[in-house]
Amino acid sequence: MSSATPDPEIQPKPANGIFVTAISDLHGHLPTISKTDLLLISGDLCPIDNHAIGYQRKWLLNEFSAWARALPTEQIMVIAGNHDFVFEQVDLRDELAAAGVTYLEDSSADFHGWKVWGSPWVPNLQSWAFYSSDDDLAKRYSEIPDSVDILLSHGPPLNWLDSISQPGGALKYVGAPGLEATIERISPALVVCGHIHENYGARRLNSRETLLLNASQLDDAYQPAYVPIQLWLERNKAGDQSRIVSPSFVQAQAEL
Numbered sequence: 251m252s253s254a255t256p257d258p259e260i261q262p263k264p265a266n267g268i269f270v271t272a273i274s275d276l277h278g279h280l281p282t283i284s285k286t287d288l289l290l291i292s293g294d295l296c297p298i299d300n301h302a303i304g305y306q307r308k309w310l311l312n313e314f315s316a317w318a319r320a321l322p323t324e325q326i327m328v329i330a331g332n333h334d335f336v337f338e339q340v341d342l343r344d345e346l347a348a349a350g351v352t353y354l355e356d357s358s359a360d361f362h363g364w365k366v367w368g369s370p371w372v373p374n375l376q377s378w379a380f381y382s383s384d385d386d387l388a389k390r391y392s393e394i395p396d397s398v399d400i401l402l403s404h405g406p407p408l409n410w411l412d413s414i415s416q417p418g419g420a421l422k423y424v425g426a427p428g429l430e431a432t433i434e435r436i437s438p439a440l441v442v443c444g445h446i447h448e449n450y451g452a453r454r455l456n457s458r459e460t461l462l463l464n465a466s467q468l469d470d471a472y473q474p475a476y477v478p479i480q481l482w483l484e485r486n487k488a489g490d491q492s493r494i495v496s497p498s499f500v501q502a503q504a505e506l
Contacts, residue, residue, distance in 0.1 A: 267484040274444025275466040279474050285322040288361050292444045293331025293404035298472050306336035315349035326351045329368035331404040332378040367398040372405040373426050384427055391432040401441045411449040411464040439492050450476045461492040
């Protein structure tokens with residue numbers, strides 16, 4: 251699979267646009283990222299082989315932060331995932347900010363007028379980090395303001411890029427209930443998730459054509475398998491528009 255990615259300087263730049271790269275579910279894998287305005291990471295940052303709080307903290311402030319500082323990007327925004335236990339117990343916002351990384355947890359940040367909200371919560375996994383019951387999820391989603399342009403959610407909405415294979419070939423859908431309705435309410439230009447590795451891909455989700463990305467970088471065997479997804483986001487009189495421009499993503503979709 252090709253790993254070539256486009257240079258935003260040779261892409262047709264839209265008016266009032268930003269060039270975005272989306273990834274998720276690194277599990278310690280730190281991919282090559284080409285020049286971009288905004289890098290979005292939707293959780294499960296830390297290595298899969300050690301969930302100890304001290305180990306995760308050290309890895310984030312050393313290997314991850316060194317990687318982040320070297321990236322050709324103006325800003326990095328991240329959320330935690332269900333493997334990132336350290337964020338439940340340690341406030342790393344200031345230390346990550348020193349590496350150019352903005353950590354979001356039921357909170358937002360602005361990037362050139364684009365409002366980004368981060369939601370790390372997932373259903374169904376009571377013994378993992380950032381588990382939330384259906385009732386708690388509904389409350390958390392109700393607090394997401396309508397003004398959000400980009401939503402980072404570790405898990406996908408129920409029935410959208412969230413299927414896992416069962417014995418006999420049946421599929422089970424394990425996404426977050428209530429998230430689709432929330433996306434319909436706020437109508438963001440872009441939603442970036444991960445969590446369900448084997449559902450890497452893109453869908454148009456609602457009548458406003460919100461672009462939903464599952465940007466997992468690893469497959470279900472926790473091996474690097476997928477490329478970062480790159481796109482333009484543009485504001486115009488018809489509403490926010492999103493356009494995937496990464497040829498490597500198109501090739502990856504054709505090979506799935």
